[in-house]
Every structure is written in C-alpha cells, then in structure tokens.
Amino acid sequence: MAFFAFTAKYRLLLRLCVVSLFCAHAAGEATCKLKAKFNLNGYKNIERKKVILGGMFAVHNRLASTDSNSSSIPVSSGCEWFNFRTFRWTQTMLFAINEINKKDNLLPDTELGYVIYDSCFTISKAVEGTLTYLTGQDEAVPNYRCGDGAPLAALVGAGGCDLSVATARILGLYYFPQVSYSSSCSELESRFQYPTFLRTIPSDEHQSVAMAQLVLRFGWTWVGTIASDDDYGKYGIKRFKEVVEEAGVCISFSETLPKFVAPESIQRIVRTVLDSTAKIVVVFSSDVDLSPLVEVLLQNNVTNRTWIASESWVTSALISKQADVLSTLGGTLGFAIQRADIPGLREHLLSIDPYQDALTEEFWETAFSCTLSYGRALRNARAVREAGNATASRATTNALPDGLCTGKENLEKLNNTYLDVSQLRLTYNVYKAVYAVAYALHHLEHCENGSGPFQDRSCADITKFEPWQLMYYLKNLRFNVPHTGEEIFFNDGEVPGFYEILNWQRDANGGVTYAHVGYYNSTASTTEKLILDNSSIIWHNDVLQPPRSVCSERCQPGTRMGIRQGEPVCCFDCIPCADGEISNTTDARGCIQCEEDYWSNTNHDACVLKTIEFLGFGEPLGITLIAIAVFGALLTMVVGVVFLKHLTTPLVQANDALLSFTLLLALTITFLCSIVFLGEPQRWSCMTSQVALAVGFALCLSSLMGKAALLMLRARAVKAAKTAAKAAKVAAAASEDSPDTTAIAPAPPPKNDVDPIRPGQQRVIAAVCTLVQVAACTVWLVLLPPHPVKNTAAQNIKIILECDPGNIVFICAVFGYDVLLAVLAFTFGFVARRLEDHFSEGKCITFGMLVFFIVWISFVPAYLSTRGKFMVAVQIFAILASSFGLLACIFLPKCYVLLVKPERNKEELVMPRPKLRDAAAGTGTSASLATVTNGTTMSTVSVSN
Numbered sequence: 001m002a003f004f005a006f007t008a009k010y011r012l013l014l015r016l017c018v019v020s021l022f023c024a025h026a027a028g029e030a031t032c033k034l035k036a037k038f039n040l041n042g043y044k045n046i047e048r049k050k051v052i053l054g055g056m057f058a059v060h061n062r063l064a065s066t067d068s069n070s071s072s073i074p075v076s077s078g079c080e081w082f083n084f085r086t087f088r089w090t091q092t093m094l095f096a097i098n099e100i101n102k103k104d105n106l107l108p109d110t111e112l113g114y115v116i117y118d119s120c121f122t123i124s125k126a127v128e129g130t131l132t133y134l135t136g137q138d139e140a141v142p143n144y145r146c147g148d149g150a151p152l153a154a155l156v157g158a159g160g161c162d163l164s165v166a167t168a169r170i171l172g173l174y175y176f177p178q179v180s181y182s183s184s185c186s187e188l189e190s191r192f193q194y195p196t197f198l199r200t201i202p203s204d205e206h207q208s209v210a211m212a213q214l215v216l217r218f219g220w221t222w223v224g225t226i227a228s229d230d231d232y233g234k235y236g237i238k239r240f241k242e243v244v245e246e247a248g249v250c251i252s253f254s255e256t257l258p259k260f261v262a263p264e265s266i267q268r269i270v271r272t273v274l275d276s277t278a279k280i281v282v283v284f285s286s287d288v289d290l291s292p293l294v295e296v297l298l299q300n301n302v303t304n305r306t307w308i309a310s311e312s313w314v315t316s317a318l319i320s321k322q323a324d325v326l327s328t329l330g331g332t333l334g335f336a337i338q339r340a341d342i343p344g345l346r347e348h349l350l351s352i353d354p355y356q357d358a359l360t361e362e363f364w365e366t367a368f369s370c371t372l373s374y375g376r377a378l379r380n381a382r383a384v385r386e387a388g389n390a391t392a393s394r395a396t397t398n399a400l401p402d403g404l405c406t407g408k409e410n411l412e413k414l415n416n417t418y419l420d421v422s423q424l425r426l427t428y429n430v431y432k433a434v435y436a437v438a439y440a441l442h443h444l445e446h447c448e449n450g451s452g453p454f455q456d457r458s459c460a461d462i463t464k465f466e467p468w469q470l471m472y473y474l475k476n477l478r479f480n481v482p483h484t485g486e487e488i489f490f491n492d493g494e495v496p497g498f499y500e501i502l503n504w505q506r507d508a509n510g511g512v513t514y515a516h517v518g519y520y521n522s523t524a525s526t527t528e529k530l531i532l533d534n535s536s537i538i539w540h541n542d543v544l545q546p547p548r549s550v551c552s553e554r555c556q557p558g559t560r561m562g563i564r565q566g567e568p569v570c571c572f573d574c575i576p577c578a579d580g581e582i583s584n585t586t587d588a589r590g591c592i593q594c595e596e597d598y599w600s601n602t603n604h605d606a607c608v609l610k611t612i613e614f615l616g617f618g619e620p621l622g623i624t625l626i627a628i629a630v631f632g633a634l635l636t637m638v639v640g641v642v643f644l645k646h647l648t649t650p651l652v653q654a655n656d657a658l659l660s661f662t663l664l665l666a667l668t669i670t671f672l673c674s675i676v677f678l679g680e681p682q683r684w685s686c687m688t689s690q691v692a693l694a695v696g697f698a699l700c701l702s703s704l705m706g707k708a709a710l711l712m713l714r715a716r717a718v719k720a721a722k723t724a725a726k727a728a729k730v731a732a733a734a735s736e737d738s739p740d741t742t743a744i745a746p747a748p749p750p751k752n753d754v755d756p757i758r759p760g761q762q763r764v765i766a767a768v769c770t771l772v773q774v775a776a777c778t779v780w781l782v783l784l785p786p787h788p789v790k791n792t793a794a795q796n797i798k799i800i801l802e803c804d805p806g807n808i809v810f811i812c813a814v815f816g817y818d819v820l821l822a823v824l825a826f827t828f829g830f831v832a833r834r835l836e837d838h839f840s841e842g843k844c845i846t847f848g849m850l851v852f853f854i855v856w857i858s859f860v861p862a863y864l865s866t867r868g869k870f871m872v873a874v875q876i877f878a879i880l881a882s883s884f885g886l887l888a889c890i891f892l893p894k895c896y897v898l899l900v901k902p903e904r905n906k907e908e909l910v911m912p913r914p915k916l917r918d919a920a921a922g923t924g925t926s927a928s929l930a931t932v933t934n935g936t937t938m939s940t941v942s943v944s945n
Contacts, residue, residue, distance in 0.1 A: 038128040039076035041359050042117040043094065049113025050463060051441055052150045053097065053434065054133045056157030056167070057090045058121035059083055059359060061288050062260070076128070079120035082366040083288070084418040085317065086159070088349065089181070089430045090116060090359075093156060095348040096434035099482075107442050110462060113150060118359065119159050121288060126163040130155070130170050151464055154179055154437045154474070156430065160286060161185035161231035168194040176467040177474050179436055181429035184311070185231045186239060191492060196471055198493040200432040202522070204236040204284075204310075206497025207335055210520040211282060211308055212243035213530045214333065214501070220549040221570045224253045224278040226269065226293070228285035233257070236284035236310060250551060250570030252278035257289045266296050273302060279549035282308040287316030294319055297328045306540055306547050309334030314502055315425060317417040320512040331540035332504040335520065339500070340428040340484045346421050354407050367414055370405035377404035423514065432481055432488055440473035497522035505538045557605035560588050577604040579796055597790075599797045610792070614680050614801040615869035622678050625876050632671035632883055639891050640664045646898045651905045654841075656710075656759040659703045659766060663890070666700030667883050674879045677872050681788035686803035690786045691777045693879065694814045698773035700886065701821035704845055705769065706762035708828030711842045715832040773817055780810040794867045802872070825849055844890050851885030 041059070046052050060079030097112050117129035133155065154177035158167045164183035171178050172195050180188075180199040184207065188197050215223060225241065227233030233256070241251060253276050255269045270293070273281060283290060290313050307329055313319050314334030354364035354372055361372050371377050378401045411419065421427075447459030453472055454460065460469040478489040488495070501518035518532035539547060555561050555574035560583050562575040577583055581591035582600045594600055594607035601608045616622050643660060646652050652660070673692035676685050784806035791800040805811040826849035832842030859878035866874055897904050 038132055039078060040117045040125070040129055040132060041079065041362075042115070042129075043090070043357060043359065044115050046113040046115060046149050048111075049150045050110045051153045052113045052115055053093075053153050053437055054155040054157070055090070055093045055114060055116035056119050056126060056129050056155060056159060056163070057086050057093075057116065058159040058163070058288075059087050059090060059118040060120045063120055063122050063125065077124075079118060079125070082362060083121075083318075084363075084367070084416045085287075087359075087363055088418050088420075089427055091349055091352065092342070092345060092427050092430045093434055095342075095345055096431050096438075098348075099344070100435070100438045106438055107445065110441065110445060112153075112438065112441075119157070119163050121160065121163070123162055123166045126158045126167050127170065129158070130167045134170070134174065134176070151462075152467070153177070153441055153470060154467075156181065156433045156437065159183070161188065161235070164188060164197070165194075165231055168197040172196050174467060175471060177437070177440075177471045179433040179474070181433045182312075182426050183232075185235045187231055187235050189494065196467070198436075198474055198490050200429045200436065200488070200495060201311075201337055201426070202497035202499070203494055204232070205239060206520070206522045207311060207499065208236050208239035208284075209243055209522075210335055210497070210499055210530065211240050211310075212247070212249075213520070214308065214532075215244055215249060215280065215282070216247055217530060217532060218546050220280045221249050222252050222278045222549045222551040223249060223280040223282055224255075224273065224276050225251055226255045226257060226281060226283045226285065226290075228257045228289040229259050230286075230289075232286065232312065233284045233289075237282070240282060240284065248570070250568035252276045252551070257285055257293060259289065261292060266293055269293060270296050270300050270302065273297070273305065274300070277551065279304065279547045280306050280308065283313070284310045285313060287313035287318045291318050291322075294322060294325065294329070298322065298324060302328050304540065306549075307332040307334075309502075311335050311337050311425070311499065315423040315514055317420055320504070321417075326504065326506055326510075326512060329504060330506065331538060331543070333517075333537070334502050334504075335499040336423075336502050336514070337425045337429065337500075338486070338498055339423055339425045340431075340481075340486070342421070342424055342428065342431055343483055345424070345427075346419065349419055349421075350411050352411075354405065363418075364405060364407070364409070367411075367416065367418070368405055368409045370403050370409075372405045372407065374401070374404060377401040428484075432486075435479070435481060436474065436477060436488060436490075437470075439479040440470055440477050443473045443477070444470060501532060503537050506542070555583075555587050557582075557584050557586065557588070558603045559583060560591050579604075582607055596792055597799060610797060610799040612801060613795075613798045613868045615678050615872045617679050619869075621869075621873055625678065625873065625880070626675055628880055629671050629674045629876070632880060632887070633668050636664050636668045636671060636887060639887065639895060642895055642898055646905070649898070649905045651894055651897055656707065656762050658759070659706050659762055660891075662763075662766060663700055663703040663707075663886075666696050666703060667887055669696035670700065670879055670883045674876045677876050681801050681803050683785075683787055686786040686788055687781055690803065690805065690811070690814075691781065694777055694818060695770070695773055697818045698821060699766070699770045701818060701825050702766040702769035704848070704886075704890070705821055705825040705828060706766040707841070708825050708832060708845050709765065710762055711832035711845070712828040715842065769821060773814065776810075776814050776817060780806070780814060783807070784810060798868060800868045822849060822852055826853070841890075844893055848886045848889030851889055852882045855882040855885060 042055075059082065061081035061083055062079070063077040064080040065077075093116065094114070097114055100106055101111050115133055117125075117133070119126040119129060133152065155167065155171060156179050158164050158178075158180070159182055161183045164178070164180050165185075165187065168178055168188065172193070175196050177196050178198065180197065180201065182201055183199060184201045184204045186203050186205040186208070188194055188199070189203055189205065191197075223244070225237050227237035237254070241254075245251070253272045255272055257269070258265045305328070309332050311334070314332070314336050319325065319329070352360055352363075354361055365371050371380070380401070380403050424431075441462065444460050444465060445462040447453075449459050450457055452459035454469065460466070475490060475493070478487065480487050497520070499520045500516055501520065502514040503517045505513050505515045507513040515536065515538075517536045518530070520530050522529065534546070535544075537546070538544065551568065551571040552573070555572070559574040559576050562573040563569060564571050564573065577591035577600065580594050580600055582594060582604050583591050584605050591604075592607075597610055598607035599610045600606070615625075617626065640661060643652050643657070643664070647657060669692060673689055673696055676689040676692065679685065786803050786806050788801060789804040791802050794800050825845065829842050829845030829849060833846050855878055859874060862874045863871055863878075
C-alpha cells in the first residue's frame with residue numbers, strides 16, 4: 001500500500017485506527033486476515049442509487065469509556081452524550097438529498113444516495129468513518145474500493161476542525177472532494193496540505209480579525225482569552241492575539257479549555273477570570289467544550305464580565321438554555337454566520353420514524369427518556385421491582401412495562417434544540433454544502449462531449465466518474481441557493497467572510513434573545529467592514545454604556561505613559577510632563593519639548609508663547625520711577641538756580657563754583673539716565689543707558705574728587721602748622737625753665753598765602769578723569785556694545801527683554817573705574833573731615849560718599865536676588881538713591897545757609913576757625929585763614945606768642 005506522507009500526529013493516529021489487511025504465509029498458502037471491524041452509527045441508503053454522497057456529523061459528543069483489558073478481543077468504542085443540535089444537521093442533509101431527488105431541474109436523471117456516519121466529536125471516529133466510506137464497506141481496505149455500487153461523490157463534513165483536518169489529509173491523498181459546513185479554522189486554508197477541501201463556512205481568519213476590530217472599536221486594551229484545546233480554538237485565538245497585540249492591546253490571561261471533563265482545570269480557569277481585572281473575555285470554542293465552564297461560572301456567580309463569542313457557540317442552545325445564564329453571560333457580543341429559513345425542514349424533522357434505524361431510535365429514547373425495546377423496558381421494570389419499588393411497577397405482567405416508548409410521542413412538545421429552526425446557521429451551511437455537490441454533479445452530468453474540460457475536451461460519466469473530475473466542477477462552481485437566492489462560489493475553496501453581530505438580551509420570558517446589532521463583511525472597504533449600532537446594544541446587567549476594560553486608565557494630554565517594570569505595556573502610570581514639555585494626545589509615549597519662545601501651559605497640553613516682560617513706561621512702577629527721576633533732576637536744577645543766584649557769595653565761591661555746577665550737571669545726568677532703563681530695550685537705549693550712567697557717575701565722582709583733593713591739602717597744611725606751633729610752644733616753655741639759657745625766640749613757620757592747587761588744576765583733574773571714562777566707553781561701544789537680548793533662562797514662563805552688556809571685561813572696567821573714583825573721593829574727603837570751619841565741606845563729601853557706598857553695596861545682593869523687570873527697578877532705585885544721597889549730603893547744607901541762614905554767608909564765617917582752647921591758653925593761636933581774592937582762595941598760617 002502506498003500512502004503519502006502524513007504529519008507525525010495523524011500518522012500515529014492512523015496506525016491505531018486504520019484496519020489493515022494482515023497477510024501471512026502459512027502452510028505454503030497466502031492468507032488475508034481482517035484485523036477488526038469498525039463500530040459506526042449513521043444512515044445508509046445506497047441501493048439502486050446512481051451517486052452516493054457521504055456525510056459526517058458529531059451526533060454524540062464523546063466516546064464511551066471501554067475496558068482497557070488487553071486479554072480480550074478489543075471492541076471499537078461506542079459513543080455517548082447525544083447532541084440534538086448536530087442530529088438536526090444530519091436530518092438537514094437527508095432533507096436536502098430528498099429535496100434534490102424530487103427536483104426536475106437539478107439532477108433529473110440521477111437519484112442521490114447517502115452514507116452518513118457519526119464522528120462522535122473525536123478524531124478516531126472521523127478517521128474510521130472516512131476509511132469505511134472510501135472502502136465502500138464496514139471493513140477498511142486501504143487504497144482499495146471494495147464496493148461495486150454507485151460512485152462516491154463527496155464527503156459533507158466532518159464537523160469540527162480537528163475532525164476535518166484528519167479526514168482532509170486522507171481524502172486529499174485520493175483527491176477526493178470534501179465540503180465542510182462547520183470547520184472554519186484557518187489551518188485548512190492551505191491548498192498544499194488540503195487540496196480537495198472546500199467549505200461553506202467562512203475561514204476563522206475573517207472571524208478573528210472581526211473580533212479584533214470589535215475590541216478595538218470600543219477601546220478595550222485589557223482582555224482575557226479562552227480557547228478550546230483543538231485547531232479551531234488554537235488557530236482562531238492565535239490570529240486574534242496577533243491583530244490586537246499589533247494594535248497595542250494586552251492579553252490579561254490566556255486559558256485553554258480541556259477536551260475532556262477536568263474539574264480542576266475548569267476551577268483554575270474560573271479563578272483566573274475572577275482574579276483578572278480584565279472585563280472583556282474572548283472565547284473561541286465550541287459549545288460542547290464551553291458548556292462545563294459555563295456551569296462552573298454560574299455556580300461561582302461570576303458577573304461584571306462581557307463575553308465575546310465565536311460563531312460556534314453564540315447561538316447554541318446548549319449554552320443559552322442553561323438556568324439563569326444571563327446573570328453571567330448577559331450582554332454577550334458574538335459573531336454568527338449567515339442564517340436563513342429553510343421551508344419544509346421543520347415538517348421533515350417532525351416526520352421521522354423512530355424505528356427507522358439505530359441512530360433515530362437512540363434520538364427518540366433520549367428525547368423522551370424511554371426505550372423502544374420491549375425487552376429492555378421489561379428488564380428495567382424487573383430491576384426496579386427487585387429493588388423494592390414494587391409500587392412503581394405494573395400490576396400485571398401482561399401490561400406494558402414502565403419506560404417503554406410507544407413511538408407515537410409528540411415531537412412538538414420537545415424542549416430541545418432539535419426543533420429550534422429560528423437560528424438556522426450551521427444547518428443552512430449543511431444545506432448549502434449538499435446543494436453545492438448536487439450542482440457540481442449536475443454540471444458533470446450535463447457536460448457535452450467535445451466541449452468538456454478534460455483531455456481531448458472529453459466529459460466524465462456520472463456513473464463512473466473519478467473524484468478529481470468532480471473536484472474540477474466544485475472548484476469552478478457558481479449557483480444560487482434555493483429559497484434564499486444566495487450566490488455561492490468557491491474562491492480557492494473559500495467563501496467570503498460575512499457575520500452577523502448578535503447581542504444576548506433578555507426576552508419577555510427571562511430567556512435569551514439574540515438581537516442583531518451589526519455585521520462584518522470581509523469584502524467591504526476598510527471603513528465599512530464592521531458596522532455596529534451601539535445604541536441597540538444592551539450590556540451586562542442591562543447597562544447601556546459600553547464597559548471599560550483597561551489595565552491602566554488612559555493618560556490624558558499633559559501626561560505621558562510610564563511603563564511598569566515586568567508588566568504588559570498596557571499597564572502603566574501616567575506621569576505629568578515636566579515644565580516646558582507637553583503632550584497633546586491621549587496615551588502619549590513621551591512629552592514634547594516646547595520651542596525656545598514657548599512654554600507649557602498649566603495643563604501641560606499646549607505650548608503657549610512666553611510672556612514678554614520688561615519694565616514699561618506705562619506701568620505703575622515705571623511711572624513712579626519716572627516721577628522720582630524727574631523730581632530729582634528738577635531738584636538738582638533748582639539747586640543750580642539757587643547757586644547761580646548766589647554765585648558771588650563767599651559760600652558759592654568757596655572751593656570752585658564751576659566744579660559745583662559740574663557736579664550738579666552730573667547728578668542731573670544720572671537722574672535722567674535712569675529713565676532710559678525703562679521701556680522695551682532697544683539697541684540705542686541699551687548703549688545710552690549704560691554709557692550715560694558710567695560717564696555721569698564718572699563726571700560726578702571726578703568733580704567730588706577735585707573738591708576733596710583741595711580740602712585734603714588744606715587739612716594737611718593746617719595740621720603741619722599746628723605741629724610747628726606746638727613745637728614752638730614746647731621750646732618756649734623749655735627756655736623759661738632754664739635760667740642759664742638765653743631766651744631765643746623760635747623761628748616762625750614759613751608763611752603760605754597760596755593753596756597747594758588752584759581751581760584750574762581741580763578742573764583739569766575732573767576733566768581728565770572724566771575723559772578717561774569717556775575713552776573707555778567709546779572703546780566699549782565700538783568693539784562690543786551693549787545690545788538687547790531675550791533672556792529665556794532666568795524665568796521659565798517669561799521672556800525677559802534686557803540689555804546684554806556685551807562683554808563682562810568692559811563693563812567691569814568701566815564701572816570699576818567709577819568705583820576707583822568713588823574710593824579716591826571718599827579717601828580725600830575723609831582726610832579733610834576735621835578741617836575747622838562753619839561749613840565742614842569735607843564732612844559733607846565723606847557722608848555723601850558713605851551714602852553712595854551703602855546704596856551700591858546694598859544694591860548688589862538685591863540685584864542678584866531679583867529677576868525680570870524688578871532687576872531694572874532695583875538698578876534704577878540704586879541710581880536714584882545714590883544720586884539723592886550725593887545731592888542731599890553735599891548741597892543741602894549749602895542751600896540751607898543760602899536760603900535760610902544768609903547771615904552766615906560771610907567770608908569770615910566761611911574761613912576756617914582757630915580752636916578756642918589755644919586762644920584761652922594765651923599761648924598763641926594757629927589758624928588756617930582763607931581769603932578770597934578775585935576768586936582765588938588763599939591760605940595763611942600765623943603763629944602768635
């Protein structure tokens with residue numbers, strides 16, 4: 001026997017299940033020995049039929065347990081757990097074949113027969129049925145057709161994906177057509193592995209993508225998945241995960257339903273569902289596999305979950321008919337294949353004969369909980385009577401025993417899925433599959449020789465065609481389904497993916513009704529594939545708003561997602577963006593840095609233009625500073641006018657009146673230059689303000705230094721005269737104490753009638769010192785002048801318009817020079833502070849410079865601790881305060897004498913005065929006399945005995 005290569009899984013299975021011929025040589029003769037017979041239930045009608053259709057349905061849900069004792073002859077396992085839903089599918093195939101046999105326009109000259117087997121929802125039974133079907137008898141002789149009856153057309157089946165995979169591998173070896181009505185797993189799309197597999201149900205590739213689109217439509221990013229442990233569940237949920245994970249959805253848990261009853265596994269799955277925070281659970285499973293889990297979910301009162309159902313269980317009565325199922329599965333959304341009404345099917349279902357065959361007999365007995373066998377009923381009654389329950393038996397042995405079916409029971413009173421024709425979906429697929437084979441046979445039968453599709457344009461003979469010939473017609477088939485008009489054609493064995501979206505809602509009786517809320521069409525455009533009416537969906541606990549299922553709430557604009565270590569990417573913390581950064585989208589992965597002139601707003605979701613800040617003229621602070629500066633300048637001018645009116649008086653003429661006016665001019669400049677610091681910085685204003693301040697203070701301090709220098713020299717001259725007088729006095733006293741010594745009068749000190757420096761020299765000193773500053777400022781302006789800049793670093797939310805000094809070396813040199821002049825002026829004034837006269841100008845200069853230093857020393861920390869326009873305000877306050885200090889300390893005493901005490905404005909009062917204690921001692925007086933002659937101050941030192 002020649003078999004093609006199988007996968008290891010199915011090769012082993014076939015070795016266990018296939019009954020092969022055992023040939024051995026014994027006593028010189030070749031003998032063939034049959035290993036075993038299969039135990040298959042189903043329907044068969046092949047007598048006097050022209051073509052035979054095969055069918056395979058999982059009428060039972062599992063194999064019955066058998067004795068594993070190897071000491072006796074093994075018996076093929078039977079089946080248990082009768083399934084009324086799949087039995088309806090079986091009857092639908094019979095109904096469709098009978099309907100086709102009655103048609104005059106479809107296979108009018110051919111009557112179809114059938115061979116239908118029960119796969120028991122297991123691979124082994126599906127393989128048994130396939131081999132038996134190919135062999136043509138109850139014994140399997142691989143690679144041989146032992147029957148001599150009508151040719152086999154195609155197999156309709158074999159149910160679940162695992163079953164179809166197993167059967168398709170075998171049928172594909174012989175290029176034998178197989179049309180499936182419920183095997184939707186995407187694995188079967190491979191024409192390389194399954195060349196003769198076709199199906200009337202869409203591939204799960206479409207359903208998995210549709211489920212993913214549904215999850216994404218509602219923004220669910222945290223879902224759990226449950227799949228059956230077969231190809232249907234594994235491939236379906238695998239494709240679903242691929243799509244949603246690519247879109248950023250995370251899987252909270254992924255569980256697999258056992259194929260056989262395993263209470264521990266079911267309990268573990270229930271605990272996982274309860275422990276998970278995911279509110280959405282996607283289930284890719286058949287109703288048979290899911291039913292045990294639903295029972296345990298109901299027992300544990302698992303609520304507050306929304307279930308997404310695959311087409312295999314969304315309309316299953318096995319699930320929806322369970323008591324109080326809506327408490328757990330209420331609001332379920334699911335995908336269902338296309339439904340249709342099949343006229344006459346219900347009547348056919350009601351007309352079955354319970355005595356027709358073993359499978360129908362088992363249906364009847366299961367449906368009515370009785371037995372059609374009189375002997376079995378009698379034995380059951382005897383067993384009950386022997387157990388002591390005699391009252392439950394018949395009074396006489398001649399009466400019918402309890403539990404015996406009459407065969408006349410009313411099927412319409414059944415409350416199971418057999419007669420439920422309201423949701424004919426897979427049933428409709430069975431109907432379409434049978435008609436697809438029939439139409440292919442019709443085209444094969446009515447082929448005209450000379451125009452056929454085969455070699456030499458020949459046709460096939462319907463009484464002895466080969467499977468591959470029928471396969472040609474199936475692959476190129478296009479027809480309209482009776483009663484519905486749906487056009488059917490196979491695109492490489494596949495049909496388009498079209499699904500209804502159903503919502504489990506509560507009907508008037510408290511049961512489940514499947515409300516149509518949308519559909520999915522794989523052939524539509526991208527935006528129109530999934531159509532959903534959100535307003536018609538009723539969610540769990542009759543809520544109208546869709547649930548939220550996220551591991552972490554969405555990060556709003558202004559925050560970014562911070563991934564938690566060791567957790568899925570959907571579990572994150574929302575971290576606020578730092579100052580100067582924004583995020584303007586939901587669930588931003590990172591924050592965006594604002595541009596230089598922009599800053600983040602309060603919510604950190606938009607960049608706004610920074611506030612432009614400078615000390616403007618129109619601000620209250622600016623107006624106040626202007627008023628103070630103007631007042632200072634006017635006050636300085638008033639002082640100048642007062643001095644000008646008293647120009648010829650001794651007080652004004654003392655110590656060079658021109659320097660006094662120069663000093664007043666400099667103070668006016670410093671007052672007024674402070675105004676230039678206000679307003680938006682411009683190139684001209686930056687240069688003017690800084691240079692005017694530097695030159696103004698240089699002129700002011702140079703004038704003060706010139707005045708202080710003369711006073712210092714006068715003070716030193718007075719001190720020298722006093723020292724000489726004191727020495728003369730000591731000498732005189734010594735001569736009086738020594739009688740032997742001839743009194744010799746000490747020589748008088750030299751007479752000095754001229755000041756050490758003249759007014760012209762003072763002016764030169766002031767002019768030179770000022771010109772030095774002017775020269776330095778000129779170089780500054782030429783090389784690296786001050787200029788306006790935008791300071792974005794001082795304050796995050798503001799752009800401070802200010803003046804950049806250009807070069808730190810220049811500004812330090814320029815204002816350092818002013819500091820040097822101030823130190824010299826203070827030093828000279830401090831030395832001259834003890835010069836005796838009624839005015840004490842040396843003290844005035846000393847106090848004025850002390851105020852100057854105090855103001856600017858206080859200014860430095862205040863300036864460094866402020867930002868923005870207040871820095872300018874502090875600088876202006878320092879300029880004004882120092883200017884007012886100099887004006888008050890130097891000119892206020894003089895103005896007081898000129899305006900209030902004019903009687904003191906006399907030459908003798910302005911001149912330095914001798915100390916009274918020297919005159920009282922009678923030892924002579926020394927004084928520095930100042931006389932004013934033609935504007936020249938003279939100093940005379942005299943000594944009297």
